[in-house]
Amino acid sequence: MTLISNGEISMKRSLGLLEKGTQLNVKSSSLFNACSFSKFVTSMLVMRLTDHIRLNV
Known part of the structure; x- marks a missing residue:
């Protein structure tokens, strides 16, 4: 922790x-x-793209 x-x-x-x-x-x-960590980053990217309506899930 930092x-x-x-x-x-x-x-x-x-x-x-x-x-x-x-x-x-x-x-x-x-x-x-x-x-x-890569799973976390990928899931955050999917959520952000979904929020910005650039990805339909």
């Missing part, structure tokens, strides 16, 4: 476990698969 105040990073914190069922904590250098 807190940005006045355009600058004022706090950084890593929360949670790296993998379910382990005791490995998330660190600021932890890497995650992009597939989950």
